[in-house]
Amino acid sequence: xxxxxxxxxxxxxxxVCIETKYKDKWVLCFHKKRQRWEVPGxxxxxxxxxxxxxxxxxxxxxxxVDFDIxxxxxxxxxxxxxxLHNNGRVYFANVRAFEKIxxxxxxxxxxxxxxxxxxxxxxxxxxxxMLERAEKYASAYYK
Numbered sequence: 344x345x346x347x348x349x350x351x352x353x354x355x356x357x358x359v360c361i362e363t364k365y366k367d368k369w370v371l372c373f374h375k376k377r378q379r380w381e382v383p384g385x386x387x388x389x390x391x392x393x394x395x396x397x398x399x400x401x402x403x404x405x406x407x408v409d410f411d412i413x414x415x416x417x418x419x420x421x422x423x424x425x426x427l428h429n430n431g432r433v434y435f436a437n438v439r440a441f442e443k444i445x446x447x448x449x450x451x452x453x454x455x456x457x458x459x460x461x462x463x464x465x466x467x468x469x470x471x472x473m474l475e476r477a478e479k480y481a482s483a484y485y486k
Contacts, residue, residue, distance in 0.1 A: 350414035362477035368455035435481035
């Protein structure tokens, strides 16, 4: 179960997700081990802010080098027994340019989608809802 909050509301952010677009298409990464598509994201490392982690993960997983990125909401993830598991922050990124994905990346490749594929790591319907909501929230920054 997840609970959402206004971006910047939560402390101790441990994880970031970056809902990403390039030329009006969604950017997804193909994970080498899981063999599924997913949005860029990962853990906030010691000494990093959530924004630093989001920028690092976006580059490491997609090769993005020129982009705008904005926070759109915070969330809490709870385990099945109701215990808090993690605090996270969702970002929206609009990418203008990519380099090659770094050699040590967990991702095999990226692709651009109008319609999400069916073989995604997490719940596809939830992913679609998150992508659309992130773009809607971020649109206020681009006016």
